Amino acid sequence: DGGITQSPKYLFRKEGQNVTLSCEQNLNHDAMYWYRQDPGQGLRLIYYSQIVNDFQKGDIAEGYSVSREKKESFPLTVTSAQKNPTAFYLCASSIGRFGGRASDEQFFGPGTRLTVL
Amino acid sequence: AQSVSQHNHHVILSEAASLELGCNYSYGGTVNLFWYVQYPGQHLQLLLKYFSGDPLVKGIKGFEAEFIKSKFSFNLRKPSVQWSDTAEYFCAVTPYSGAGSYQLTFGKGTKLSVIP
Numbered sequence: 403d404g405g406i407t408q409s410p411k412y413l414f415r416k417e418g419q420n421v422t423l424s425c426e427q428n429l430n431h432d433a434m435y436w437y438r439q440d441p442g443q444g445l446r447l448i449y450y451s452q453i454v455n456d457f458q459k460g461d462i463a464e465g466y467s468v469s470r471e472k473k474e475s476f477p478l479t480v481t482s483a484q485k486n487p488t489a490f491y492l493c494a495s496s497i498g499r500f501g502g503r504a505s506d507e508q509f510f511g512p513g514t515r516l517t518v519l
Numbered sequence: 520a521q522s523v524s525q526h527n528h529h530v531i532l533s534e535a536a537s538l539e540l541g542c543n544y545s546y547g548g549t550v551n552l553f554w555y556v557q558y559p560g561q562h563l564q565l566l567l568k569y570f571s572g573d574p575l576v577k578g579i580k581g582f583e584a585e586f587i588k589s590k591f592s593f594n595l596r597k598p599s600v601q602w603s604d605t606a607e608y609f610c611a612v613t614p615y616s617g618a619g620s621y622q623l624t625f626g627k628g629t630k631l632s633v634i635p
Contacts, residue, residue, distance in 0.1 A: 437625075444523075444609060445609065445625040446625075447623070492562075494563075506613045506615070507551075507553070507568060508623055509565075510555075513562060
C-alpha cells in the first residue's frame with residue numbers, strides 16, 4: 403500500500419530540546435515537503451526538497467532543519483531556536499520535476515502533533 | 520509571491536443545504552488549483568484539481584469547483600451537503616512553470632459544520 407507515514411502521531415518535548423520528526427514515503431516521489439499547520443493559519447511551508455541531497459527553505463524555515471539523504475525519507479528537526487514549536491506538522495510528497503503538470507499535486511501524510519512543554 | 524484568500528472561516532449548514540466556499544488567489548500567470556479536505560482526525564486529502572481545459576471540474580463525493588480566470592476565483596460547490604461533509608476545506612494554488620513550482624500556497628481554510 404503506497405503512501406506517506408509520519409511517526410509518532412503525538413510527540414511531547416521539554417522546552418529547549420531539539421526533536422526530530424520522521425517522514426517516509428514509498429510512492430517513489432522525488433519531491434518532499436514539510437508544512438506547519440496552526441488553527442486559522444492554513445498550511446505554511448517550512449522546507450522542501452526537489453531531489454535527494456538538495457533542499458530549499460520555505461516561508462517559515464527559521465528554527466527548523468532538514469536532511470534528504472534518501473529518496474524515501476525527509477526528517478525534520480525542530481530546534482530549540484524555534485520560538486513557538488507547538489503545532490501540527492504535515493509531510494507531503496509529489497512526483498517532482500518529471501511529472502509534468504501533475505508534479506504540483508501533493509500527497510499528505512497523517513501528521514505529527516508536537517507539544518512543547 | 521502569490522496569496523490565497525478563503526472568504527469564510529466557519530460555515531454552518533443543515534443537511535441537504537447547498538454549499539459554496541469561496542477562494543480567490545493573487546497571481547497573474549497560469550496556475551494550478553486545488554481543493555483539499557481534512558476530515559476530523561484524518562489526513563489532508565485531495566478533493567479536486569484544475570490544471571487546464573473545462574473550468575468546471577468535478578471531484579470526489581459530489582464536489583465540484585469552477586475556475587473563473589477573470590475573477591481569479593476557484594469556488595467549491597456541492598448541491599446538497601451531508602453530515603459526513605463536516606471537515607476543514609483548504610484551497611491551494613501554485614504557479615505553473617512546466618517543471619514543477621514546488622510552491623503550493625494554501626488559504627487559511629474554511630471549517631464546515633453540517634447539522635443533521
